[in-house]
Amino acid sequence: RYDRRNRPCRYDIDLFTPRFMSIFESLVPSDEEISKQKQLLTTLSRLINKEWPNSKLYVYGSCANSFGFSNSDIDLCLSIDNTEMSKVDIILKLADILHAGNLQNIQALTRARVPIVKLMDPNTGLSCDICVNNLLAVVNTKLLRDYSQIDKRVRPLAFLVKHWAKSRCVNETYQGTLSSYAYVIMCIHFLQSQRILPCLQGMEPTYYATVDNNVYAFFDQVDKLSGFGAQRKDTVSRLLWAFFHYWAYKHNYTKDVISIRTGRTISKNMKDWTRRVGNDRHLICIEDPFETSHDLGRVVDSRSIWTLREEFERAAEIMQYDPIPNVTLFEPH
Ligand code: 3AT
Numbered sequence: 001r002y003d004r005r006n007r008p009c010r011y012d013i014d015l016f017t018p019r020f021m022s023i024f025e026s027l028v029p030s031d032e033e034i035s036k037q038k039q040l041l042t043t044l045s046r047l048i049n050k051e052w053p054n055s056k057l058y059v060y061g062s063c064a065n066s067f068g069f070s071n072s073d074i075d076l077c078l079s080i081d082n083t084e085m086s087k088v089d090i091i092l093k094l095a096d097i098l099h100a101g102n103l104q105n106i107q108a109l110t111r112a113r114v115p116i117v118k119l120m121d122p123n124t125g126l127s128c129d130i131c132v133n134n135l136l137a138v139v140n141t142k143l144l145r146d147y148s149q150i151d152k153r154v155r156p157l158a159f160l161v162k163h164w165a166k167s168r169c170v171n172e173t174y175q176g177t178l179s180s181y182a183y184v185i186m187c188i189h190f191l192q193s194q195r196i197l198p199c200l201q202g203m204e205p206t207y208y209a210t211v212d213n214n215v216y217a218f219f220d221q222v223d224k225l226s227g228f229g230a231q232r233k234d235t236v237s238r239l240l241w242a243f244f245h246y247w248a249y250k251h252n253y254t255k256d257v258i259s260i261r262t263g264r265t266i267s268k269n270m271k272d273w274t275r276r277v278g279n280d281r282h283l284i285c286i287e288d289p290f291e292t293s294h295d296l297g298r299v300v301d302s303r304s305i306w307t308l309r310e311e312f313e314r315a316a317e318i319m320q321y322d323p324i325p326n327v328t329l330f331e332p333h
């Protein structure tokens with residue numbers, strides 16, 4: 001392990017960039033799909049606004065954070081200021097409204113940790129989930145999208161990491177591996193460490209959002225940052241190599257928490273994340289940028305941590321030695 005920490009990247013790594021880029025391009029949703037998503041948002045907004053004129057429907061998650069693959073479900077959040085109704089009542093009422101609007105496969109999941117309504121739109125064929133007043137997810141979606149606009153290597157890197165995680169079955173929170181949201185944050189952290197991305201929450205804020213009486217702020221004039229990482233010439237395949245190298249051999253799992261909020265790692269000690277509390281084992285620590293007491297790695301258990309680390313190592317070895325890393329990396333598990 002120790003030798004591998006400092007080993008240089010294979011000399012021919014840049015050869016693979018065009019092949020990795022064409023994989024990225026094959027995963028990006030088409031313009032047609034994006035216009036269908038917009039069409040569905042308009043349909044649903046009209047329908048819901050008839051009943052609740054002061055409500056607003058937001059897109060969050062992969063369809064709005066710029067890290068969405070084609071054919072992914074749309075995550076929507078209904079913002080509504082209705083003090084008489086409980087969240088569950090709103091969900092049930094929403095399901096009725098959607099029924100009346102001829103949407104299909106409507107299911108109200110009122111007992112889930114985050115209650116949602118699921119539906120399918122027969123006009124576009126798209127499926128979506130609607131949650132209620134989960135506005136922090138709308139704010140973290142904007143943060144991720146803003147990061148993606150600073151450097152043109154951010155999206156390809158995160159798409160390839162997500163594609164790898166899905167191919168290798170390590171993107172399943174119910175099996176103790178990580179969410180897509182966590183993987184994107186791992187990519188942003190890595191790019192901050194390479195000085196390719198700045199720390200937007202560490203700069204003078206230009207954007208403020210209030211959610212449940214807490215104010216969240218960060219710098220969002222990202223067009224002013226477009227040359228930020230230009231000094232760093234690393235290609236996408238070199239960054240992918242270094243990303244897996246970092247998570248296989250360089251990250252200190254015992255001591256460190258990654259934090260895109262601060263733009264560096266912080267110690268587990270400082271957060272008091274050194275021992276298991278309830279179900280939170282803190283075996284891989286990924287601080288949520290806004291809910292700072294929230295470890296996105298909390299789903300990882302004593303078995304799945306080894307699955308993850310073995311997959312990072314496999315990926316690092318493929319990136320270093322395999323003659324066709326652009327194929328082998330994504331071979332199904
Ligand atoms: P897929 O392309 O659907 O895999 P996604 O970007 O939609 O990826 P997730 O399904 O992981 O990502 O999550 C959807 C959004 O929900 C992303 C983020 O805004 C929010 N979110 C997910 N997990 C958390 C979390 N643990 N804490 C706060 N927000 C979260």
Ligand code: MG
Binds near residue numbers: 073075
């Ligand atoms: Mg999603």
